[in-house]
Amino acid sequence: MVGSIYKTNFNKEKIAIKFKGNSISYGQLDKMVLSYASYFKQIGLKEGDKVILSCLNSPEFIYSYMGTVRNKSIIIPINLMLTMEEIIYIVKDSEAKFMIVNSMILQKSNFTKEHIEKTLGITLIVLNEEFYKKVSEISIDNFEDFTDENTISTFLYTSGTTGKPKAAMLTHKNLTINAEQCYLGLHSRPDDNYMCVLPMFHVFAFTACILMPLWSGATISILESFQPKEVIDILIKDDITIFMGVPAMYVVLLEASKKNITFPKLRLAVSGGAALPVEIYRQSREIMKLPVVEGYGLTEASPGVSFNPPHGVQKEGSIGLPIPYIECKIVDENDIELPANEIGELVVRGENVMMGYYKQPEETEKTLRNGWLHTGDLAKKDEEDYIYIVDRKKDMVVVAGMNVYPREVEEAIYQYSKVKEVAVIGVKDKLRGEAVKAFVVLKENEECTSKELLQFLKERLAVYKLPRKIEFVENLPKNGTGKIMKRVLKEEQNKNM
Numbered sequence: 001m002v003g004s005i006y007k008t009n010f011n012k013e014k015i016a017i018k019f020k021g022n023s024i025s026y027g028q029l030d031k032m033v034l035s036y037a038s039y040f041k042q043i044g045l046k047e048g049d050k051v052i053l054s055c056l057n058s059p060e061f062i063y064s065y066m067g068t069v070r071n072k073s074i075i076i077p078i079n080l081m082l083t084m085e086e087i088i089y090i091v092k093d094s095e096a097k098f099m100i101v102n103s104m105i106l107q108k109s110n111f112t113k114e115h116i117e118k119t120l121g122i123t124l125i126v127l128n129e130e131f132y133k134k135v136s137e138i139s140i141d142n143f144e145d146f147t148d149e150n151t152i153s154t155f156l157y158t159s160g161t162t163g164k165p166k167a168a169m170l171t172h173k174n175l176t177i178n179a180e181q182c183y184l185g186l187h188s189r190p191d192d193n194y195m196c197v198l199p200m201f202h203v204f205a206f207t208a209c210i211l212m213p214l215w216s217g218a219t220i221s222i223l224e225s226f227q228p229k230e231v232i233d234i235l236i237k238d239d240i241t242i243f244m245g246v247p248a249m250y251v252v253l254l255e256a257s258k259k260n261i262t263f264p265k266l267r268l269a270v271s272g273g274a275a276l277p278v279e280i281y282r283q284s285r286e287i288m289k290l291p292v293v294e295g296y297g298l299t300e301a302s303p304g305v306s307f308n309p310p311h312g313v314q315k316e317g318s319i320g321l322p323i324p325y326i327e328c329k330i331v332d333e334n335d336i337e338l339p340a341n342e343i344g345e346l347v348v349r350g351e352n353v354m355m356g357y358y359k360q361p362e363e364t365e366k367t368l369r370n371g372w373l374h375t376g377d378l379a380k381k382d383e384e385d386y387i388y389i390v391d392r393k394k395d396m397v398v399v400a401g402m403n404v405y406p407r408e409v410e411e412a413i414y415q416y417s418k419v420k421e422v423a424v425i426g427v428k429d430k431l432r433g434e435a436v437k438a439f440v441v442l443k444e445n446e447e448c449t450s451k452e453l454l455q456f457l458k459e460r461l462a463v464y465k466l467p468r469k470i471e472f473v474e475n476l477p478k479n480g481t482g483k484i485m486k487r488v489l490k491e492e493q494n495k496n497m
Contacts, residue, residue, distance in 0.1 A: 197223040232261065247277065378405070397426030398426070398434050409467065
């Protein structure tokens with residue numbers, strides 16, 4: 001990341017970014033960020049102002065983000081799939097004064113600049129030819145940087161899988177320290193070539209695919225969206241050494257791949273954003289020969305928390321060990337640490353942990369109590385301190401008084417060769433309180449019945465864990481980062497009951 005509180009001692013001629021056949025050096029990147037920052041200041045952006053950012057994966061996203069925060073203002077990247085109603089909520093909740101939007105996104109919205117400004121009550125900055133002309137003419141000579149790394153840099157709204165989204169407040173230090181932590185934990189190098197195909201508005205992409213490479217002086221190949229053929233082409237063409245993806249991407253890459261495809265320069269493929277099914281992990285390593293490691297993070301931790309060590313012991317189904325300068329423990333309901341192999345809540349401590357939720361003191365106190373970030377994830381540690389996520393605390397299904405963890409059921413279903421994707425939720429049951437229901441997506445040209453799948457599962461799951469209902473669907477609802485939205489499935493289920 002460029003700026004006075006970030007490392008900038010790189011060769012200015014070195015390539016920082018590759019995008020659509022163009023290469024941008026570190027010197028050019030620094031100049032563009034300063035130009036954006038100077039222009040934003042000229043049009044009235046002040047310290048502490050909140051700025052919504054709605055932009056496709058591109059160098060302009062980086063210029064806009066960095067240009068905003070170098071004014072000591074607060075950037076709020078948003079999911080490109082949000083509706084106008086959802087954007088209105090974020091604008092009002094954050095008290096944003098400006099919104100930066102890519103011209104293509106504005107065109108697709110079917111709204112005029114004037115209509116959006118009036119509806120949202122903000123100043124709209126459109127990244128179009130007129131904007132680029134003004135930025136190119138701006139003077140950057142007298143721009144004054146700041147050095148307070150504890151200033152809030154970013155509001156990131158949680159995905160809202162439960163209730164209304166909340167804005168996690170992240171400082172410059174939260175983000176830069178996490179970039180360093182991820183760099184050390186993944187044994188990255190300044191000569192690495194990264195691919196950024198994850199949406200930049202998501203914290204996993206921004207920290208791991210943008211901030212970490214730029215902090216270390218590496219090179220990033222940016223793709224606008226996930227197109228399997230293009231991803232495979234760029235992996236080979238740009239000598240990509242580090243690939244970051246979510247589980248859904250590995251599922252698609254597996255389908256698109258042939259056994260003779262190899263990536264000779266790729267030394268690390270990281271899966272995050274959601275739990276990686278063990279079967280997908282195995283197939284990725286065995287069929288595509290991808291050196292996949294699973295990691296874990298959450299928005300409130302900027303987000304990196306743990307990874308399976310690339311050069312150490314990697315354990316299937318585990319999220320590995322905490323990365324440098326981060327502490328993790330498993331606690332009971334009274335925040336007392338539990339021994340190995342006992343299930344409790346995963347809590348995290350480190351300088352990467354957020355300041356709190358904006359205008360949500362009670363939620364902040366509940367989440368950051370006793371000096372630890374309470375993740376809401378149920379987990380356990382083995383004797384060697386490797387962490388295993390069991391499930392989301394709120395996703396756990398209680399069948400006749402017995403706890404069923406949806407992830408365990410999903411892992412069993414993924415082992416069936418005809419299954420492409422699956423999501424398991426709890427539904428109301430008059431007799432048992434709750435019952436297990438599975439939504440299953442089959443691989444192309446495959447057929448399967450509930451009876452057939454249940455017969456397969458009976459050898460792998462206790463009777464009370466078996467799905468009482470199996471629904472075969474064409475696809476599963478996902479957010480912009482490819483994470484399956486179980487909340488949507490639950491809401492639809494409740495409507496039909």
